[in-house]
Amino acid sequence: MSDYINIQNIHKDFSGLKVLAGVDFKVREKESHAVIGPNGAGKTTLFNIISGKLKSSSGSVVFKGQDISGKPPHILNRRGLSRSFQITNVFQELNVFDNILSGVRSRYGRRYHFFKNPYHDRNICEKTESIIDEVGLTSAKDQPASSLSYGQQRALEIGITLSTEPELILLDEPTAGMTREETEQAIRMIDRVTTGRTLIIIEHDMEVVFSLADTISVLHYGTILVSGTPEEIRNNQLVKDAYLGEE
Amino acid sequence: MKQKSKSLIIIGVLFLVSALMPIILKKYHLSMLTEIMIFALYAVSYNLLLGYAGLLSFGHAVFFGMGAFMTAIALVNIPGLSLWNAILISLVTTIFTSIILGSLLLRHKGSYFALLTLAFNSLFYAVATKWREVTGGDDGLAIMRPELNLGFTSISMTSLTNFYYLTMIVIGAAIIFCWYFTHTAMGKTVLLMRENEERMKFLGYNINISRLILFTFTGTMAGLAGIFYAFHFKFVSIWAISVDMTTAVLLMVFVGGTKVYWGPILGAFVYIILQNYLSDITARWPLFMGLIFVIMVLYVPGGLSGIITSIWQRFFVKKNHNAGKASTAEVVTS
């Protein structure tokens, strides 16, 4: 029961095409876990299953001792699981504040309220401001998301993910498409905002992985090749042959 | 807070101006103003779907017509029914209809949603036409306005002025409430629905519930407009529940503009005036309607309110321009 989240034997077929063929790994509470692997290894599919976007063909996801497989995304989010998207997925025509506010007020149970104006709730506004500060968008607070630079949009993506104050955060390639400098900035930010929380991250950039992750799983053709500490992964012959060797 | 007092002043001024209208306007125009108010609520409720949530419905007349018909049916069949009870019965029926229809349509969006709502509108129209015993079919139903019972006194509603004041207060309050609604948590959730339903799910929002709430709310408001429509004309025909009635609201909203809250109100104003004068001049009103649609879509997608807003902004161009510059400068430095 000490496992915080336990992925058990997940299979996924897309009309006959096997994408995941028995994925197993565990993450302990407050650990940062990275899932790496080549393109097409099924990383995003795995995330989609954990976060409730897709249903697995078989297998289960156990979160805090409860089987959560097949639960819809909004229920999973209310239980403390939040995810980001590889392709920026924000509310384009709303400004940064309203983007973050959407998650904060959801967390405070102000989703469908007919009479209360969320702007008038001090707790909600303060929480929103503090998340905007954390992801470094304070100066762009009133700008519509569509006018932000790419790096800022990625920061907003993470900000929205954090806005429901999740215990378990899933980040899908948060630094995809960033310049070296932006990536370094992003790593520092992610490291800062995920302290004290459990993180599962999909990443291509080895530098990001080795600087952020406590443990790593290597996903290869739909199965986990090996799981371990960064050190173990670096020295593993199988991984070297299959993946790191290509770099 | 400043914003709040500003809105209160605007509401107060509008209230006073409207209250003076029976003194200023002739009976014919006062009747037209009453009609404009009723259709303004209908249009505002529709724009919450189209402009705010991005849902194109071709079935809004179902709720408008339901409100109108239930009022007429209740008044015809229940002798001595009070005004409030007629409203209550009709509103409850409309709410039930919206919930049932809403649950059937929940899973569909885009073109498919448009198609289904049109089909349902036709279904209700067919029922209203065929079920003559209850709806009067092609002949429609004629009613009398019951008097308004305030507990300590009763006010006759036979005079247009009295009915105008009732409309002004009830419909006015509903329009203000719809405006307030856009600032509430649910109102902001509606915007999220337009922008990105997918992401909402991952933030703990139940999409089906959100849509059902919105659909029921807008349906109820359209129903309230329908109720007053029945009272105003003292007559309900199957036109009230026809696809043409949906087209009418679509035209009002589109002509007025979907981007700002008062767009549809302006649209209702223009529509009623055009319809009153243009249909006198020409029997080819539908042709003009079609042309207006096509021209608006191609050349004026923002509607009349869009034109007004851009002219307004041109007046304050200096101010806005500087503000824009300041914020871009901030981005560069950050």
Place this chain on the structure above:
Amino acid sequence: MSDIPVFILHGLAYAGLLFLVSAGLTLIFGMLNVLNFAHATLYMLGAYFSYTVVTQMGGQFWMALILCPLMLFIIGALVEWFLLRRVHAYGHVPELLLTFGLAYIITELVKWHWGNYPLAVKVGPVLESTVQIIGITYPVYRIFIFLCAVFVGIMMALILYKTRLGIILRASVNDKEMANALGVNIPLVFTGVFAFGSALSGFAGVVAGPLLSTYPGMAHDILIDAFVVIVVGGFGSLGGAMIASLIIGELHSFGVLLFPKLSMALIYLLMVVVLLIKPSGLFGEKS
């Protein structure tokens, strides 16, 4: 109940007509993702053009069968090229409103030019005759309608699934970038599909004119039935449109026989039941 074969055949004829209208609608829907509200008015235009060709210009019915779809093809191409294309980038709302406005304009123009009353079209001696079929005497024309639908259905299926053109069409729907990479001119494909759908609708109108008579309300009368076909059959599914047309055609026919007052409600009832049980339609893919 010796009438039953007659009603079955009546149902088949109406099913044929419905299929001809909804095939074009569902094709445009599936490929362009545009719900064409003007589709049924194009069908009506086909019927009126045919009246002009046959009655006013003294042509033969078969000429109308060829000429009118061609005219509708051109009209469809123009509509797509000059109107729909311009608003395509802004999503489905302007597209729907545009076709909606067009429907009003065309209907009014038709009333203006041809008048607001029913017109009849002569189809020639062969099609006006009757034949002996399964023991009853039955009009050739209704059988002709059904055969037209079968022919069109088979041709469309062959084109879509057996030819290079079909592969291009389906690729343009599923993966626009890939189709682009293959050098497919997507805008041209869209114009072509819209024009073809319009031509099909016009063809249906020509065929419908002599059976149902030609009048300004004919567009509205078939539009809702065609919509229900699409809902029941499933979005953009040709096979679904075929089956749903048959079901609704027969339901229409037997509804009149068994529950004359409720016949219209039966079709809506079917739609509601399908929506409840399988919201994506009988043959629709899950969105």
